[in-house]
Amino acid sequence: MHIIITGAAGFLGARLAMKLLEQGELAGQPISHITSLDLAPCPVEDARIDSIVGDISDPAVIERAFRDDTIAVCHLAAIVSSHAEAEFDQGMQVNFDATRSLLEACRHRGSHIRFLFSSSLAVFGPGMPSPLTEQTAPQPLSSYGTQKAMSELLVNDYSRRGFIDGRVCRLPTIVVRPGRPNRAASSFASSIIREPLGGEEAVCPIDPDFAIWICSPETIINNLAHALSLEGERMEACRTINLPGMSIRVTEMIESLERVAGPETTSLIRYERDAQIEAIVYSWAPLFDNQYALSLGFGVDEQFDDIVRAHQHYMSRQQG
């Protein structure tokens, strides 16, 4: 059977492709083939993965990805928050209209395709009662969050009507992301661990006493695969799940780094507050109630030291 992954050129999508091939089956059916749908080819070298390079906001591109034996779509492609804020129309097209086109393509196949949609804690605005739950209203303070929240509603309605078998996962901030710093406001959270471990300087742009809501790449990938495997009946009427995370202050992250890699490493962190980044990061909720997700069997990180060690291990494999 066949699975489509949008955004599979990216870090999460590529890892999810590998994870699903490793897992080998979905809902008792063998996974024989994955189609990556993204602006670049999927970097994973595996004969079972083919790549369609194209813009998902073009319904004709979407149509090309489906096969007669498509049983699932994992929709991870999006333009990031700063991009969607700068380019409103493009954000609507990629983050919302393309989701709608994908849902329509599934609906018209009529085979109750599993649809995994990756959303974000950016759907939430500030000033909400803590901890946040699935019953907290999304009041996004960004166009990215708005587009994700609208898509979530649509995935839920398509599921309720039986057009698809949807599941929506809201992702915490992922730490440690591999690669280089980017323009996302959350970029520093990975940077302050990743760059010092690589012997480079990093900047902490916010008050290090502030707590953020994070999850490791390993746990996110396991949880996305779990979300896809979950029987729809196990979920409540609403198919939206806040994936589990851990709340940690930036100082605690740096203490962890020092325990694992020593004070020479943490001495590479400079503290230079950036008002723009602070404004965005402080609007994010630092604490969610994991209870519902845990009751569905999703996993959670326990120790930040383990996350630092896992990234060290990842780096040594990349170098080896």
Next chain:
Amino acid sequence: MHIIITGAAGFLGARLAMKLLEQGELAGQPISHITSLDLAPCPVEDARIDSIVGDISDPAVIERAFRDDTIAVCHLAAIVSSHAEAEFDQGMQVNFDATRSLLEACRHRGSHIRFLFSSSLAVFGPGMPSPLTEQTAPQPLSSYGTQKAMSELLVNDYSRRGFIDGRVCRLPTIVVRPGRPNRAASSFASSIIREPLGGEEAVCPIDPDFAIWICSPETIINNLAHALSLEGERMEACRTINLPGMSIRVTEMIESLERVAGPETTSLIRYERDAQIEAIVYSWAPLFDNQYALSLGFGVDEQFDDIVRAHQHYMSRQQG
């Protein structure tokens, strides 16, 4: 200055047109003209109202409604919940795509048009902590509620970005609606008062001990006009307001009717439970926290007896 009202052929839209003309000004500017945009002409006979008869899901029809001096759009047109449930694509077009086209038309005028969007308690699903507030997550169990909730998010984002000056009002069930029973699940709530007052039989299809969340037509119209008049700065970041209502059990409504109109009137009510209507009505939250709306100066009904008397008065004016 000029105001557009979509849905002004309907009961609420027509009354809102009259109310705004009576009020005579908006934000210190005189209201000289109103354009009704609906499938039928606005029934109000007033030289200051003209009607465009057309489908709001056609952007060309929307474009015709705007003038150089348009300062506000009141977007009330929608297809009702049972219709949107039966015709998914039409619901998306009328209840969501048309909202988006209207927002785009306002945005491209660049004059920060006030945009009043009428939403509904149908955005909420069952199982939420009581009382509901603006911080409760919309988890609609209908396509109508989904389309309204998506539109709400869009109105908020357009406002945040300064494309429009939006305000979203979620309406309680309106009792007593004039006219005839319709296919809406809430239709009985007006029927059990209106028909007996007119000497006709009515059916109560749910357990009369169940409470519903209601508002009178007079209060709704005053509140919609207030929402339009409110300075945007008075609202919090989120422009969505649950309009105030009162929670009342059906038995209490009938006791009220009996106090006002006597036992001969209430003897016209038959009790025949209808499982389909019960399922929908029981999914609605019977209690909201009015605090935020009241802090913004919105009004609320105090006594159901007054609502019954107001409808009696309305009937005698119609007959006279």
